[in-house]
Amino acid sequence: MAKPRVALDVEIPSDVKYIEHVVELAARECRELQLPARKCSLNLPVALTEALSNAILRGNAISNGKHVRVRALVSDDALIFDVVDEGPDFDIMAENIDPTTPDNVMREEGRGLFLMHALMDRVEHIRGRGNVIRLTLLRE
Amino acid sequence: MSFSISKQGDIVVVDVEGQLIVGNRQELKQKVLDELERGEKKFLIDFSQTGYIDSSGLGVLVSLSKKIREQGGELRLANLNDDLQTLFELTKLDTLFQISDTRERALESF
Numbered sequence: 001m002a003k004p005r006v007a008l009d010v011e012i013p014s015d016v017k018y019i020e021h022v023v024e025l026a027a028r029e030c031r032e033l034q035l036p037a038r039k040c041s042l043n044l045p046v047a048l049t050e051a052l053s054n055a056i057l058r059g060n061a062i063s064n065g066k067h068v069r070v071r072a073l074v075s076d077d078a079l080i081f082d083v084v085d086e087g088p089d090f091d092i093m094a095e096n097i098d099p100t101t102p103d104n105v106m107r108e109e110g111r112g113l114f115l116m117h118a119l120m121d122r123v124e125h126i127r128g129r130g131n132v133i134r135l136t137l138l139r140e
Numbered sequence: 141m142s143f144s145i146s147k148q149g150d151i152v153v154v155d156v157e158g159q160l161i162v163g164n165r166q167e168l169k170q171k172v173l174d175e176l177e178r179g180e181k182k183f184l185i186d187f188s189q190t191g192y193i194d195s196s197g198l199g200v201l202v203s204l205s206k207k208i209r210e211q212g213g214e215l216r217l218a219n220l221n222d223d224l225q226t227l228f229e230l231t232k233l234d235t236l237f238q239i240s241d242t243r244e245r246a247l248e249s250f
Contacts, residue, residue: 020159100231
C-alpha cells in the first residue's frame with residue numbers, strides 16, 4: 001500500500017468569496033485521479049463547499065485574521081479532505097436534522113450537514129487546534 | 141458566476157451562470173425580490189448554465205418560493221442537469237418545486 005500523498009494544502013482567509021476557487025482546485029484533483037465523474041462534479045463540490053462555509057461562518061465567525069486550511073490526502077482507496085478552522089469547539093454532529101421530513105422541507109436552513117453525509121462516504125469531526133471536518137470520498 | 145434577468149411576456153426569467161452558493165445567493169435573492177417589488181408575479185429560474193448548488197443556494201430558492209407565493213405569484217424551475225436533479229431528489233425539494241425539462245415547457249406551464 002502506497003503512503004498517502006498530499007494533493008492539496010491551501011489556507012484561505014475567512015471570507016466565502018474564496019470558496020469557489022478552492023473547490024475548483026479540489027475538483028480538478030478529483031478529475032485527475034479519475035474518480036467517477038459524478039463524485040467530482042456533485043459530491044465533492046457540494047460537500048466541500050458546505051464544510052468550508054461552515055468553517056468560515058460558524059467556526060471562525062468571519063473573523064479578520066482567522067484562516068481556514070484545506071488539506072487533501074490521496075490514498076490507494078480514497079480522497080480525504082481536512083477542513084480546519086480556528087474557532088472554538090462546537091458539536092456539529094449534534095445539529096444534524098433531517099431536512100426531508102414534511103415539517104422540515106420548507107426550512108430555509110439546515111441542509112448543510114445532511115448534504116455532507118449524503119454525498120460523502122464518511123464525515124468526521126475532530127477537535128484539534130481548531131475544528132477539523134474530515135470528508136472521505138472513496139475512489140469507487 | 142452571475143445572474144441575468146430577462147422577460148418573456150409577463151414571465152421574469154433568471155439564468156444562473158456558474159454556481160449558486162453561499163458567496164452569491166444573496167445577489168440572486170435581491171434581484172428576484174426587486175422584480176417582485178416591481179409587481180412581477182411569474183418567475184422562472186433556468187439552471188441550464190449552472191454547475192452546482194449548495195445548501196444555502198437551496199435555502200434561497202425555498203425562501204423565494206415562499207415570498208413569491210405570499211404575493212400571489214409563482215416560481216418555477218427549468219433545466220436541472222443530472223447532478224442538480226439528484227440534489228433536489230436527495231433533499232426532497234423536487235416535491236416542493238414545479239420543475240420542467242426545458243425552458244420552453246416551463247414557459248408554457250404558467
